[in-house]
Amino acid sequence: MEHSELQDADVVIVGGGPAGLSAALSLGRARRRVVVIDSREPRNRFAAHMHGVLGHDGLSPLELLERGRAEAAGYGVRFIRGEVRAARAERDGIEVETAEGGIRTRRLLVATGLRDELPDIPGMREQWGRGVVVCPYCDGWEHREDIIGIVATSPRSVEQALLLRQWSDRVVYFENAVGAASAADPERLASRGIRVESGVVTGLLVDVGGDVGDDARLTGVEVDGRVIEVGVIFTGPTMRPRDGLLRSLGAATTVSDLGDWVDVDDDGRTSVPGVWAVGNVVNVRANVSLSLGLGSLVAGALNAELVAEDVAAAVATMVAA
Structure with a gap:
């Protein structure tokens, strides 16, 4: 993938697990320009099979993600294998730095999951x-x-x-x-x-x-x-959210008996304008099934916010003319 192809996006999703890919699929189908950045090290990669996922009981979790990437790619979603080096919230968007260069995006969705300390x-x-x-x-x-x-x-x-x-x-x-x-x-x-x-x-x-x-x-x-x-x-492992990127952007957190976790509203918004989060990085209870559903929910709310922004910009342009 050429660097020139990645200069702008509507949404950059960091993390390609069930939550991130579910959001990517919905946003791709909504004709948004979506880039997924993923290291391909999901939390459940150690398990041979997953269970209790309707329609996929017994499927390898890695096979689920492979299918999900293929489906999302069919709607124009682009993928970068790797990690985000840094991100900065600017007045006109969010700058995301990767090994392949910088991406300017209107919204950032973090779905980086958590790690288990045994x-x-x-x-x-x-x-x-x-x-x-x-x-x-x-x-x-x-x-x-x-x-x-x-x-x-x-x-x-x-x-x-x-x-x-x-x-x-x-x-x-x-x-x-x-x-x-x-x-x-x-x-x-x-x-x-x-x-x-x-x-x-x-x-x-x-x-x-x-x-x-x-x-x-x-x-x-x-x-x-x-x-x-x-x-x-x-x-019961100690669950550590992979929320370094969210914290570096200044996202607010709340301390509970499970630790210090980044706050999101019911639609997945963090306290940082334009920065959203979904899945295990902000929800310790998000198993595969729940992550799939939450990814779809957050994608819908995020797209609605972009639509409102598009409408406001179109009205301003029309009035100015």
């Missing part, structure tokens, strides 16, 4: 997306016959354990470094037949003959020298 336990990162997962609605069905382990990372892990009892009657709650549950929680866990293991988790065990790699199958958890059999681990 507990520092040997084997945890290597098994992420296979033997170690986070979402019961995404992976619970596949492990309904397994011994399900929950490695606690915060007091909220108790609720995760109680939820997972819906899928299996063999659930083990590992207190880990979080320690004992609150005064009411032991009774709640016991009432559902959830076994509690105290002590710090020191490692994961995989099947004989394998290492902690792509083909290794999780078989157990090591706790203070003891080995507890499990078939899968659910845990």
Whole structure:
């Protein structure tokens, strides 16, 4: 793609995951000049399949994105593989700097997602997306016959354990470094037949003959020298929004029990004029299905704002004539 082709855009979308591509598809169909800048490192790239996505249950998440890029490209959406180096809000638009040069855009939509910080336990990162997962609605069905382990990372892990009892009657709650549950929680866990293991988790065990790699199958958890059999681990990673670009532009944030997150209104507008955001970068609950819907919603609101701006400019031109 030649640099000259990229001088101007109606919308630059940073991030090509489900939310960003959904917005790109809708905006492309609205005949907007759209450029998507994406490093192609989606959060769920470690998973072989995604579930609970209507019409795509069991599809590879990477296949979904490949199809989405092809569909959006069919409506004239342009793609740059890489990252944004910098962005500046100017009086007449937003300047976005990429490795291929600068782009002036009327609106900037940030859909850069988040990253998961896992507990520092040997084997945890290597098994992420296979033997170690986070979402019961995404992976619970596949492990309904397994011994399900929950490695606690915060007091909220108790609720995760109680939820997972819906899928299996063999659930083990590992207190880990979080320690004992609150005064009411032991009774709640016991009432559902959830076994509690105290002590710090020191490692994961995989099947004989394998290492902690792509083909290794999780078989157990090591706790203070003891080995507890499990078939899968659910845990709660620390979720860090990839919002450096939004913060560099001065977007307002709000602190909650989940951290410091960039504010958006119901349509996806940030506090910075012309700068919008959608998906996991501003919404920790945005799974694939929700991200697809939010991308479409934000695209509609963003396009309506551009239409209003186009009308105002046309009226001003007509009056001046």
